[in-house]
Amino acid sequence: MMSIRPHRRSPRLGAGIVALLALPVLMGPGKCGFVLDYTETFLITDPVEHVVLGADDGSIVATEYERSATMLKRHTFGFEPSLGTTEWSVEDGVLTLEARCKYEGNCRFDHMFELPLGVGFDITMNDAQISLGYIGGDIELSLLTGWFRGVRLLSPNVSIELDEGDVDLDFAAPPETVTVDVRAGDVVVAVPAGSYRCVLVADAGATTTNGVTCDDAATAVLDVHVQTGDIAVTGV
Amino acid sequence: MAEHEPRLWPRLWRRLRRVGLTLPVLASACMWGDVLYDTSQRALILDPVERVRFTVDSGEVEVYAFNRTAISLFYALTGSEAEIGEVGYEVVDAELQAFISCDDPEGFCNANFNVEVPYGTPIVATTRNGGVKLTGVDADVVAVLAGGNFEGVDLNSPSLEVEVEAGDVTANLLTTPVTVRVTVGVGTVDLTLPAGSYRCELQAPGGAVLTTGVLCDPAAASLVKIDVTTGDIHLQGAP
Numbered sequence: 313m314m315s316i317r318p319h320r321r322s323p324r325l326g327a328g329i330v331a332l333l334a335l336p337v338l339m340g341p342g343k344c345g346f347v348l349d350y351t352e353t354f355l356i357t358d359p360v361e362h363v364v365l366g367a368d369d370g371s372i373v374a375t376e377y378e379r380s381a382t383m384l385k386r387h388t389f390g391f392e393p394s395l396g397t398t399e400w401s402v403e404d405g406v407l408t409l410e411a412r413c414k415y416e417g418n419c420r421f422d423h424m425f426e427l428p429l430g431v432g433f434d435i436t437m438n439d440a441q442i443s444l445g446y447i448g449g450d451i452e453l454s455l456l457t458g459w460f461r462g463v464r465l466l467s468p469n470v471s472i473e474l475d476e477g478d479v480d481l482d483f484a485a486p487p488e489t490v491t492v493d494v495r496a497g498d499v500v501v502a503v504p505a506g507s508y509r510c511v512l513v514a515d516a517g518a519t520t521t522n523g524v525t526c527d528d529a530a531t532a533v534l535d536v537h538v539q540t541g542d543i544a545v546t547g548v
Numbered sequence: 549m550a551e552h553e554p555r556l557w558p559r560l561w562r563r564l565r566r567v568g569l570t571l572p573v574l575a576s577a578c579m580w581g582d583v584l585y586d587t588s589q590r591a592l593i594l595d596p597v598e599r600v601r602f603t604v605d606s607g608e609v610e611v612y613a614f615n616r617t618a619i620s621l622f623y624a625l626t627g628s629e630a631e632i633g634e635v636g637y638e639v640v641d642a643e644l645q646a647f648i649s650c651d652d653p654e655g656f657c658n659a660n661f662n663v664e665v666p667y668g669t670p671i672v673a674t675t676r677n678g679g680v681k682l683t684g685v686d687a688d689v690v691a692v693l694a695g696g697n698f699e700g701v702d703l704n705s706p707s708l709e710v711e712v713e714a715g716d717v718t719a720n721l722l723t724t725p726v727t728v729r730v731t732v733g734v735g736t737v738d739l740t741l742p743a744g745s746y747r748c749e750l751q752a753p754g755g756a757v758l759t760t761g762v763l764c765d766p767a768a769a770s771l772v773k774i775d776v777t778t779g780d781i782h783l784q785g786a787p
């Protein structure tokens with residue numbers, strides 16, 4: 313009499329199947345599929361007076377000088393299922409850029425600008441490293457984490473909100489208003505020597521001023537608030 | 549007699565095991581290969597820079613100076629990972645250093661640099677296999693080339709020092725320089741200066757020296773010193 317042994321699934325095979333099924337969960341959402349890594353460069357001939365940029369994670373580096381067109385380079389890195397809206401447009405002198413990620417941390421958008429003189433920025437990002445040089449227009453920035461560095465700025469008005477990270481501002485011309493609000497991080501401001509209305513508050517840190525005259529009657533305002541971190545203001 | 553049902557899973561498992569054993573063998577074979585690069589990178593350097601220095605084993609250097617802020621640096625890299633050493637750029641003590649090192653400058657390893665700088669940026673370039681072209685530069689220039697041509701277009705440099713082992717030197721200066729020193733092993737020198745008086749020290753033992761439109765005066769303030777071992781010298785004054 314023939315007997316047929318009952319078929320038993322290999323325990324190793326079972327473990328393999330479980331591991332395969334668990335892979336998407338272990339990798340995190342949005343990480344299955346192709347990785348996209350590409351750079352786009354645009355020469356924008358429409359007049360641009362202001363840049364409005366809303367992106368999740370990434371970087372910005374920009375400079376301004378006497379030129380006619382705007383050069384924009386954007387490097388995108390991300391898992392294909394994670395990439396959200398990436399677009400830009402120009403309307404009424406406003407260059408609007410959007411770059412979104414469906415899952416936090418799965419994408420990066422690195423921007424480079426060469427702009428005509430006097431263009432301002434309005435930036436909202438989550439985690440970003442931002443370097444703006446020689447900017448002549450107003451700057452408004454809202455960041456969760458990262459850092460901001462301003463080099464030889466000519467901006468009359470600068471407003472920065474940053475939850476965690478450092479701010480380093482170097483002005484080539486006296487600003488009218490500088491407003492910085494940082495929860496955790498250090499703030500360094502270098503301005504041309506002169507009189508400023510100083511509102512410098514470091515809840516848990518040190519505040520130093522050197523080379524500037526803090527005068528409540530001054531028209532130019534340096535308003536810096538840091539919860540945890542130091543403030544250093546230098547007149548050059 | 550009953551026939552056995554085909555056992556799908558054990559067969560599949562055996563095949564998977566076979567493939568699983570084969571993969572590491574194939575992967576280790578792949579590790580003996582090479583990585584080939586054909587890529588480019590662009591950077592915007594906001595840091596204050598007092599000088600740009602190129603150290604290039606293989607590749608061209610092109611610099612364009614004009615009224616701008618920051619420095620735009622672009623390089624196109626080709627080569628194999630086995631032959632490419634260090635390539636890239638960094639700012640050290642207010643000096644922007646752009647570089648590529650190759651195990652063999654004649655091998656498959658090359659980076660062509662194209663850099664835009666603000667006026668007033670001195671340039672120092674050393675290349676082993678590749679030319680240098682400067683346009684509009686108005687600060688001091690020092691260029692040392694082993695193999696390759698030097699070309700200077702509409703320069704306003706107070707001091708121009710060029711040393712080429714094998715290659716031609718062609719340059720025109722729009723403003724009277726303080727010093728021009730050119731040394732060439734094998735090649736020709738074609739230099740155009742603003743018309744005027746120069747202290748000329750021109751030597752071409754293995755070629756001809758032709759001077760037109762400039763006045764060579766030992767008492768002149770500006771020095772033009774050109775030495776060519778094998779090749780001609782053509783020094784002319786701009787009309």
